[in-house]
Amino acid sequence: MPDPAVKPLTIEDVATLLDTTQAAESRQSALQVVTKSAESKNADALYLLGVLYAWGREHPAAIVDVDLEQAERLLSNAAVLGVLDAIPRLTEVEIALKKxxxxxxxxxxxxxxxxxxxxxxxxxxxxxxxxxxxxxxxxxxxxxxxxxxxxxxxxxxxxxxxxxxxxxxxxxxxxxxxxxxxxxxxxxxxxxxxxxxxxxxxxxxxxxxPDEAYKDDAPPIWRRWAIALLQPDGKQQALFFFDAYPAESVKYQVRFSGFRFEPANSDSARRIALISATWVNADAF
CATH class of the missing domain: 1.20.1220 (Malate Synthase G; Chain: A; Domain 4)
Structure with missing residues (x-):
């Protein structure tokens, strides 16, 4: 059973936070929801918030300033709660912190x-x-x-x-x-x-x-969670990644796997999908 002390995090909250076309007030409200969820040990919220602090204004969402110590705390807590996807970004944070x-x-x-x-x-x-x-x-x-x-x-x-x-x-x-x-x-x-x-x-x-396999920070495989906004006919309207994606200069094949769809409530007019994106860098093999 879900822990009642852990505050839930909906896909709609995440989509609002990541979507820079939304009103600033709505995005700040969503950030507060994510922060409170993280404080209640919601693993997904810890992961997302940790990524945002790791990138700061360089993240496409550009909603918080970079704070590597905060990112380290959030991502490590997400990892030990079972979110293994937090570990790749956590390792980069640890390296940046000289650890x-x-x-x-x-x-x-x-x-x-x-x-x-x-x-x-x-x-x-x-x-x-x-x-x-x-x-x-x-x-x-x-x-x-x-x-x-x-x-x-x-x-x-x-x-x-x-x-x-x-x-x-x-x-x-x-x-x-x-x-x-x-x-x-x-x-x-x-x-x-x-x-x-x-x-x-x-x-x-x-x-x-070998060293050349990860030159220019271009790994052979890169996996990322993303939020997709869909039109009523199912076509993709917008795509927001939790974490950064590989450099545009590297050729990648991209594959998407659907996980679940919402709206989070019956009043929502938006259809939102939580998906996983996998990049395969053919040049690395």
Missing amino acids: PEAAAVWAATYLHYQLIAERDEYKGPTLGPPSNMGAAFGKFLFARTVAAVGDSYDAAATAADANALIERYGQNFEKYFGSAKLGSHLFSELNPDRKPAQFDMRHSAEPRF
Whole structure:
């Protein structure tokens, strides 16, 4: 059952916040809703607000000033509540705050779950090598953080800290994927004494992609949540991304996956979709 102390966050609130064509008063009101939801430990609100503070006025929404310490707090709280999509932006924030070792631990945790999905669960269509888009991005992310640490990188310490995160928050991470998919590997609601799978130290040994794979911050895979405003006939009217998207100079194929549609209430005239966008950079393979 949902925690009654956690304030809900509707797709309509998010759409109003991200849509710069809306009235300033409406957007500020939506920001207050998101902030209160984050304060009540709403994981989605923590993630969105953390992204906004990470980018500041450079975010397309341009509604708050950049605050990396605030972004670190919000994104890390979102991550431990199970929003693994918060980790990629969190690692960039940690690197900017001169904490690359912390970034590597978060990236190792993210990679761990993506590798599980790749090894045992992914059965969908491929977009060229590798077969699982999440694992490819996870490897890129981990390689990037290891490179940021440099010569002082300690594989054993990174693995130990990642396993401590997995041990403590494994139940939340499992819910992100769904217990039906990862129950055999991680915590099970039917067996709370089950220990989560450990992060394999072999993945900590060296970066998984060569330097040229992430030159100019252009990863091979980039996944993003987005809000789409739809016309009555279903055609896309506008698209707002939670996080930034790759540089326009890089050629990408974009695939969208529908998740759910609203309006949040029967009085709304807008039809809104929460979707996931995946970019595949053919130049990286």
